[in-house]
Amino acid sequence: MSSVEMHVETYLSRIGFAGPAEPSLEVLRSVHTRHLMSVPFENLTVHSGGRIQLDPPLLYDKIVNQRRGGFCCENNGLFCWLLAELGFQVTLLSGQVKGTTGRYGPPFDHLILMVSLDGHRWLCDVGFGTAGFRVPLSLETSGPQEQGHRVYRIRRDTGMCCLEWQREENKGPDGDWTDIYKFSLEPRRLEDFDEMCRYHQSSPCSLFFCKSLCTVLKPGGRLTYIGHKLSTTTFPSEEAGGVLETTTRDLEDEEIPGVLAEMFGVVLNSPLIPKDETITPPPVMY
Template sequence: MPEPTLAVASLDLDAYLARIGYRGELAATREVLGALHAAHVYSIPFENLDVLLGRPIRIDLASVQAKLVRARRGGYCFEHNTLFVAALRQLGFKVTTLIARVRFQRTDTGPRSHMLSLIELPEGPFIADVGFGGPGLTQPLRLAEGDGHARAHDVVGLRREGSSWVLASRAGEASQDLYVFTLEENFPIDYEVANHYTSTHPDSLFVNNLIVALASPEGRVTLRNRELGVLRGGSFDRVALRDDALIDVLKERFGLELPAGTRLSCAGLDR
């Protein structure tokens, strides 16, 4: 029986590689996986602008390519990881797509609403995630408890919790859980259901807030509603923006161009 996975034959791999500025080797190796992962997260921003503009979020590969590659926009987890997984599979990587419950900045039990992936390599299994709009992976992480990956400003690592895995981030002495997941394979229809919730439900984080983020080797820039945060060298600076500065900041900081006069509206911005 054929495996119900993301269609990859229609991916324009050359266009995707140009979008992320990758010019290295194209082999299914640990080194290439890490280089592609970093190039993606440093090039394509996380953003939920279309949700706030009342546009449907399409997560089929053709729609994701049109938006993130050809239109040079960003997206959120389903869009980013659909594109990344398609590229990996076209290069010959063995990938299993997973789904997680987000714990970051939550105290309650949230829905399974975040996409990530598991990649089998000769060195062992690794998790990859190019679409988390906060602290998270800039490199794939070996699926092993306590195996931390240091970045410029924090450390990410995994721990077991019963039959689940928890990805956590630590900056200094402070630790926070990012999300929890199992290794059960998920399929496009599972992400369609989750995407419907995240893009339309009145209680969804992405319906109620403007969230944009872009990582770099030095840190991360995040826009949440009118607050611009810059994390670099272990320090976090916040700047409150005027309404008339939002469109300029989206272009200058994240490379996202919206027509003059575009109005973004959500509960977080309207307060």
């Protein structure tokens, strides 16, 4: 993906992965989960005076050296490079997220990965957020795939694949399925996402322009910052009584840098302007 050298061991140390890193399903699952639990899904560059560029060396410096996070094109773009360096056969794919407005985003709205390993294809995504899956999902089945307290499936529909899930309170054979995003299996290049990368930094139809956010997976839950709020989610478990619980507290402007540093490991070079505005529905139906 780039002629610039990647320091694989430094990257693996950044995500807390230790051990042999041969291209196996066990390693793929491990680095996927470790990435989600170490690298935040965040757009704080957009709200602190910077611009996001999809140049692999810049992504490496930001996420590995500066210990920041990023949105889908950044996290998955860099993760693709890591997987390729480890010897995996990996393909960039274009997805369209079904957002809070109820509409799908434009093509190249979301960058995801497909890994082919021993004749089996796996969907990988370390750049999504709250509805994301912890370990890769099989692309060889349309049946339910359970991951702890959540269930996912990949439904085929007129040449597209649709990632769906059952929310925690709606699991089971009779539960309803909710769309997360749709995607095709056509191979893409990182530069194909440049236009949408700019869109997400400037459009009132984009979550990333309308809200300053940072979220990271934790053992047994998730931490999420948006605007002036910090939410702590505890996933259902026997110890937690089998119920998804979320607590939220308000933040003052002066608290936010400390919360980001302490809770997410994120230290910004420029002052953050917190933002939490309503997203405008896209004018076009996709």
